[in-house]
Amino acid sequence: MTGYKGPERVLSGIQPSGGMHLGNYLGAIRKFVDLQTEMDCFYCVVDMHAITVWQDPAKLRAQTFHIAAAYLAAGIDPKVATIFHQSAVAAHAELAWIFNCVARLGWLDRMTQFKDKAGKDKERASVGLYTYPTLMASDILVYKATHVPVGDDQKQHLELARDVAGKFNRDFSAPDFFPLPEPLIKGPGARIMSLRDGTAKMSKSDPSDQATIYLTDDADAILKKIKKAKTDPEPLPSEIAGLSGRPEAANLVGIYAALSGKSDEDVLREFGGSGFGRFKPALADIVVEKIAPIGDRMRRLEEDPSYLRDVLISGAQKAGATAEATVRDVKEIVGFVV
Ligand code: AMP
Ligand code: TRP
Numbered sequence: 001m002t003g004y005k006g007p008e009r010v011l012s013g014i015q016p017s018g019g020m021h022l023g024n025y026l027g028a029i030r031k032f033v034d035l036q037t038e039m040d041c042f043y044c045v046v047d048m049h050a051i052t053v054w055q056d057p058a059k060l061r062a063q064t065f066h067i068a069a070a071y072l073a074a075g076i077d078p079k080v081a082t083i084f085h086q087s088a089v090a091a092h093a094e095l096a097w098i099f100n101c102v103a104r105l106g107w108l109d110r111m112t113q114f115k116d117k118a119g120k121d122k123e124r125a126s127v128g129l130y131t132y133p134t135l136m137a138s139d140i141l142v143y144k145a146t147h148v149p150v151g152d153d154q155k156q157h158l159e160l161a162r163d164v165a166g167k168f169n170r171d172f173s174a175p176d177f178f179p180l181p182e183p184l185i186k187g188p189g190a191r192i193m194s195l196r197d198g199t200a201k202m203s204k205s206d207p208s209d210q211a212t213i214y215l216t217d218d219a220d221a222i223l224k225k226i227k228k229a230k231t232d233p234e235p236l237p238s239e240i241a242g243l244s245g246r247p248e249a250a251n252l253v254g255i256y257a258a259l260s261g262k263s264d265e266d267v268l269r270e271f272g273g274s275g276f277g278r279f280k281p282a283l284a285d286i287v288v289e290k291i292a293p294i295g296d297r298m299r300r301l302e303e304d305p306s307y308l309r310d311v312l313i314s315g316a317q318k319a320g321a322t323a324e325a326t327v328r329d330v331k332e333i334v335g336f337v338v
Contacts, residue, residue: 004146004179010035011145011181013044013086013136016063017055018204020070020298022213022291026189026258027151033075035149035184041081042143042319043071045312048086048093048135052128053117065308066298070215072311073297084315086139091323096131096138098330102168103134107160113153137161141178142323149184152191153201158183172333188258195229198247216295219288226252226284231276238272240264252276256283259290 012032014024032043045067050060064085071083086092108114111133118125128135140148140161148158158181165178194200194211206212210225217225230248237243243250243264256279257267271279301308331338 004144004176006144006146006179008039008147009143009145010039010041010147010149011044011140011143012042012149013046013049013139014067014070015046015050016060016067017050017053018063019212019214019216020067021202021204021215022255022287023151023189023192023202024070024204025074025215025291025294026192026255028149029070029074029076030189031149031184031187032071032081035147036076036081039147041076042145042322043076043081043083044139044319045083045085046136046139049132052126052132064312065302065305068308068312069298069301070294072301072308073215073294078311078315082315082318083311084319085312088313088316089142089320089323091142091320091327092135092138094327095142095323095330096135098334099134099137099141099164099168100131102171103137103160103164107163108133110156111160112156133157133160134164137164140181141165142326143319144179144326145181146179147184148181151189152185155183155185174333177329177333188254188264192255192258193247193251195225195251197230198249198251213287213291214295215291216298217291218295219292222287222291223284226280226287229280231280235273235275236268236271236279238268240268242268242272252279252283256286259286 012028014020014028032041035041045064047060047064050063068083072078076083108130114125114130114132117129136157137160141164150158162180165180169175169177192202194202194206195213196208196211202212204212210228213222213225229252231252232246232249234246236249236253243253253264253267257264260267271282328338
């Protein structure tokens with residue numbers, strides 16, 4: 001617990017490094033939509049994080065618009081929440097440098113995402129990939145965000161952001177200058193798995209196109225991917241315990257539950273004893289019902305990049321005012337001449 005007394009605020013971000021998928025929607029974007037009426041919300045397209053691994057410049061710009069379109073199409077209202085891109089608010093990079101001097105090498109050494117993304121040849125990974133979490137801490141803390149909606153895979157990065165906030169406050173005898181941001185992870189959809197392998201996370205970098213349901217997939221593509229999804233020969237169990245050791249079945253039940261607003265138990269009460277021949281079409285129906293309209297809106301928005309650019313730039317102006325005020329105070333605290 002801290003004695004932080006500032007307002008409750010939300011910040012989250014998504015990397016423009018590939019197509020938006022069902023995992024991004026259920027683990028993150030859907031929560032963003034719900035939170036916008038509860039707190040002051042900042043939703044960022046983290047283009048500076050994306051370039052920690054190589055991005056083709058023309059694609060990076062298009063993908064930045066793609067994420068902005070997903071935010072809007074899912075129901076984030078740019079008059080209510082602030083939608084912007086990270087690189088347009090220089091304060092993120094400024095604070096990240098100071099956080100590089102607060103965070104310890106040992107903390108970054110423990111980050112599993114770096115190990116996963118750098119692979120065996122970590123000598124060849126970018127320095128940015130290694131310091132990724134201090135930039136993420138800066139994204140959050142430059143707004144003094146108190147709540148961060150993310151999927152389960154971001155837990156460790158959030159812990160590091162809390163550690164950075166706590167150490168900064170202690171090192172500079174500025175108790176409660178930064179809040180210790182709370183992760184908002186729980187809830188159905190926090191970890192959606194690949195349709196081809198129930199033990200691997202659904203991800204935009206999956207080599208198999210069949211593994212991932214993209215928000216821009218049309219009804220036909222959704223139906224085909226679900227039909228082909230890996231399963232096992234058993235019918236669905238009637239109770240949760242029966243899903244253990246059946247990761248693919250558990251994932252499909254979880255997706256149905258997350259989209260229908262039911263619990264896994266309710267879904268199994270309805271479908272227990274049925275084979276996938278009955279369950280998959282029902283699942284495809286609900287995915288099409290909930291996702292296809294978002295995809296349609298995204299496609300229309302992406303036809304108008306100048307509108308998307310306006311949304312991002314005016315968001316960046318609003319975000320910049322808050323972020324710059326924090327950096328000014330931080331410079332004072334650290335002992336820079338201001
Ligand atoms: P990324 O696509 O890695 O930039 O992630 C953007 C947001 O989506 C983060 O909050 C992630 O935790 C979330 N996310 C990504 N993949 C999944 C998944 N398979 N299941 C649930 N949430 C996810
Ligand atoms: N690391 C996050 C991801 O890959 C993206 C991200 C960057 C983020 N900055 C953030 C998420 C700040 C939440 C808050 O998913």
